Amino acid sequence: MYGGTELVGEGILKGMAETARNFFGSFVSKDRLTTVQYPEERELQIEVARDFPFLVYDGADWQQGMRCVACQICEKECPPKCIFIEKSKDKKPDANGKPQFYPAVFDIDISVCMSCQICVEVCPFDAIKMDVDYSLSTDDRFGGLLLNKQRLSKSNDYYRKIHPTEAAEVDARLAGERARQEAKAKAAAEATLATAAVQPASGESR
Amino acid sequence: MIHLVQLAQQLDQVFVLAKHWLLGYVPAGVQPLCSAVLSVLSVILVFPLLFAIVTWIERKGLGRMQNRYGPNRVGPCGILQPIADGVKSLTKEDIVPITADHAVHFLAPVLLVSASFMDYAVLPIGRNMVIVNLNAGVLFFFAVGSLMELAVFMAGWSSRSKYTLLGAMRAIAQMISYEVPLVLASIVVIMQAGSLSTVAIVNRQATYTGIWPHWFVFTPWGFAGFVLFMIAATAESNRSPFDLPEGESEIIAGYYTEYSGFKFALFFMGEYIGMFATSGMAITLFLGGWSAPLSFLTWIPSYFWFFAKLLTLIAVFIWVRGTLPRLRMDQLMNLAWEFILPMTLLNIITAGVWYYMPTGSIRWFVCSCMVIVPCILLSRGLKQKKRFQVRTYHFTQ
Numbered sequence: 001m002y003g004g005t006e007l008v009g010e011g012i013l014k015g016m017a018e019t020a021r022n023f024f025g026s027f028v029s030k031d032r033l034t035t036v037q038y039p040e041e042r043e044l045q046i047e048v049a050r051d052f053p054f055l056v057y058d059g060a061d062w063q064q065g066m067r068c069v070a071c072q073i074c075e076k077e078c079p080p081k082c083i084f085i086e087k088s089k090d091k092k093p094d095a096n097g098k099p100q101f102y103p104a105v106f107d108i109d110i111s112v113c114m115s116c117q118i119c120v121e122v123c124p125f126d127a128i129k130m131d132v133d134y135s136l137s138t139d140d141r142f143g144g145l146l147l148n149k150q151r152l153s154k155s156n157d158y159y160r161k162i163h164p165t166e167a168a169e170v171d172a173r174l175a176g177e178r179a180r181q182e183a184k185a186k187a188a189a190e191a192t193l194a195t196a197a198v199q200p201a202s203g204e205s206r
Numbered sequence: 207m208i209h210l211v212q213l214a215q216q217l218d219q220v221f222v223l224a225k226h227w228l229l230g231y232v233p234a235g236v237q238p239l240c241s242a243v244l245s246v247l248s249v250i251l252v253f254p255l256l257f258a259i260v261t262w263i264e265r266k267g268l269g270r271m272q273n274r275y276g277p278n279r280v281g282p283c284g285i286l287q288p289i290a291d292g293v294k295s296l297t298k299e300d301i302v303p304i305t306a307d308h309a310v311h312f313l314a315p316v317l318l319v320s321a322s323f324m325d326y327a328v329l330p331i332g333r334n335m336v337i338v339n340l341n342a343g344v345l346f347f348f349a350v351g352s353l354m355e356l357a358v359f360m361a362g363w364s365s366r367s368k369y370t371l372l373g374a375m376r377a378i379a380q381m382i383s384y385e386v387p388l389v390l391a392s393i394v395v396i397m398q399a400g401s402l403s404t405v406a407i408v409n410r411q412a413t414y415t416g417i418w419p420h421w422f423v424f425t426p427w428g429f430a431g432f433v434l435f436m437i438a439a440t441a442e443s444n445r446s447p448f449d450l451p452e453g454e455s456e457i458i459a460g461y462y463t464e465y466s467g468f469k470f471a472l473f474f475m476g477e478y479i480g481m482f483a484t485s486g487m488a489i490t491l492f493l494g495g496w497s498a499p500l501s502f503l504t505w506i507p508s509y510f511w512f513f514a515k516l517l518t519l520i521a522v523f524i525w526v527r528g529t530l531p532r533l534r535m536d537q538l539m540n541l542a543w544e545f546i547l548p549m550t551l552l553n554i555i556t557a558g559v560w561y562y563m564p565t566g567s568i569r570w571f572v573c574s575c576m577v578i579v580p581c582i583l584l585s586r587g588l589k590q591k592k593r594f595q596v597r598t599y600h601f602t603q
Contacts (some may be wrong), residue, residue: 015529020269023528032273 024042047163050130052110053119055152062153067127070092070103073127074119083119107154110136111145126170132162214505221248221509245337245399249326257381257478258288261311264524271528291471298467303365306464310364315462315469318357318476324350325483329402332509336405339487343404344396348389351442354480355381358451361473362461373460376453376535380441383542384448388438390550393421394431395491395558404487417501421494427557427574430581432492434550436519438494439488442544445523447530450538457544485519486512544588552580 026032035042059065070087084103094100119128131154138144160167225244232240262285277284302311315557327341327350340346343375355378364375393570399407411484413420422428441448452460462473489495493515496508533541556576563569 012530016525019525019529020275023267023270026270026273034273037275068306151484197426 030048045162047165049132049162050117051115051134052113052131052136052147053108053128053152054154055106055118055149056127056129056132056156056159057197058151058156060155062150062155065094065101065156066153067094067125068103068106069100069125070106071124073122073124076120077118079116079118081112082109082111082114083107084109103149106152108148109146111141113133126174129159129163131168216508218276218333218507218509218577220507221332227594242337248470249337250323253326253479253482254475256482257475258292260478260482260520261291262283263286266525267521267524268528268589269523274573282538295468295471295481297381298333301464303367303464305366307364307366310325310360312469313362313465314357314364315362315465315472315476318354319472319479321350322354322476322480322483324353325480326486329483329490330405330408330495331486331512332507335496335509339403339405341404342571344392344402344487347483348385349390349405351480352385354380354383354476357411357476361465365464367464368460369458373451375394375465377444377461379535380448380450380519380538380542382544383539386439386440386548387434387542387550388442390547390554391431391435391438391509392487392491393554394427397554397557397561398428402493404490408497411494414501417537419494419497419499419501421492421497421499423492426570426577427553427560428492430549430553430556430577432501434546434553435492436486437546438542439481439484440523441538443484444477445481446527447456447533448538449532450535451509472583478493480518481523482520483517485523488519489515504517540588545584548584549581551575 022032053090057065058067064147072085072087075083075085082182084107085103087103088102091099094102100110115119115130117130120130135198156171160171208243225241228244229237229240255475266276273306277287280286280290325347326346327337328340358377358381359374362370362377365371395404395407399408399410401594411419411421418424424433444451450460452462462470464472490513498504498506498508498511510588556573559576560569560573563572
């Protein structure tokens with residue numbers, strides 16, 4: 001009566017055949033079982049995945065290679081005000097060897113963060129990026145969710161691993177900038193050399 | 207050879223002999239009482255154990271049908287899951303609504319479980335293995351089975367909640383509707399066996415022509431009766447696709463919404479125990495009870511065959527649950543009153559024709575036609591009667 005189109009119960013039998021196929025098929029082919037056994041197995045996350053911000057550093061040492069120069073733009077732009085930065089008094093050479101300010105304190109309260117990515121958008125130094133780490137649960141409600149500078153720092157290699165396309169783009173841009181700066185420095189050096197060479201000549205001519 | 211036959215017979219009767227041996231230690235005056243206690247205790251031990259295993263099988267089987275693993279955390283392959291569930295339900299808080307009728311609210315699960323266990327009094331689990339051989343055993347079975355409806359209604363009414371009341375109303379409507387075809391479908395067997403005693407019905411089927419058994423399911427009316435009985439039994443035990451009284455997605459477990467902890471577990475168990483009992487009755491009536499499916503397999507103990515058939519029927523129940531969606535209330539009622547009930551009535555006539563016609567292939571042909579032709583005509587007719595139209599709601603306009 002509620003079965004298939006022709007015979008009574010035909011639709012029911014078709015459905016039963018389908019479930020039987022699923023039942024036996026799940027023992028034979030592993031492709032049918034799409035369940036990921038979570039704590040033991042983890043699927044790689046897709047490239048556009050993002051949850052909370054982290055700080056990128058170049059090279060091996062996180063304190064040495066920190067890209068952040070404590071300009072505090074992200075702190076000002078953050079809508080829920082979850083970023084707290086204290087600028088350093090002194091300057092330290094950055095990855096390029098140029099003396100820069102650095103954040104003495106850099107805290108993000110991820111219990112407040114709303115993952116809007118505005119900090120990433122406004123950062124002129126490509127120092128803050130979005131992470132994909134989701135196992136952040138902790139038994140310490142306040143301290144455990146207030147990430148300090150050390151916990152936020154992650155290497156550029158890690159960034160390349162989680163967002164390859166984006167990281168390649170950033171790397172190319174930074175390399176281009178560095179090359180341009182080097183060229184400029186070289187040109188400036190040559191110019192000083194030239195003026196140095198010209199000046200004695202002019203003195204001679206005088 | 208004779209030795210082997212004797213061994214097989216002893217193995218078949220091992221539980222009966224063990225009981226007699228134990229009864230030898232008590233004075234003759236209390237022997238009947240002790241005998242009853244021993245039989246009842248074994249039923250109370252064996253079937254809840256089966257229930258625990260079946261919940262695991264069901265969850266694993268349903269998982270596989272939906273391409274999942276099912277429970278696989280507790281023990282190897284999740285086999286200890288029922289124990290974990292039991293501990294969980296025992297340690298949960300037992301909440302009784304403040305407006306509930308406390309006495310009835312407490313009695314409902316007790317009545318449900320005890321009624322479902324009473325069904326086993328007349329089920330022959332093996333050769334000479336029946337608690338009481340009533341000469342109205344089938345009648346007793348259905349009478350006790352209808353107590354479960356009362357328990358369901360007690361639960362739904364005493365909780366004083368709209369969901370439980372809706373669930374109870376659905377349950378009563380459904381169970382009463384399907385009780386009728388359930389009993390009518392089993393009448394054919396009673397006609398043929400000429401007895402209401404379950405033991406006599408099984409003995410009647412436990413004979414062989416060549417290697418083939420005389421199970422009632424291997425006759426046109428028996429097969430039709432078996433299918434109709436199983437449909438009605440599914441509805442009686444509130445299982446999918448007839449699980450409207452529970453309707454987890456619409457009325458949140460229906461009549462036992464307001465039960466928690468161990469009382470909830472009791473409802474759950476009562477339902478499964480009832481399902482096993484109805485399956486056991488289907489086996490007794492149509493599938494030859496404890497008798498072996500082929501004559502040369504009779505050396506395997508009778509209780510083994512009973513439980514093998516029971517597990518097969520349970521597997522079919524799980525399979526159906528994994529396949530069919532829930533029916534709507536009007537579909538449920540139409541199926542019962544317009545299709546199953548006329549078919550059971552026709553089946554009774556078929557069984558009568560079978561009884562009076564001489565043995566032979568003509569009898570087979572006539573009775574098969576008497577089953578198949580009305581089935582097709584009835585389903586066609588009902589389908590034509592169904593009109594698809596825009597639904598209008600008279601009471602909301």
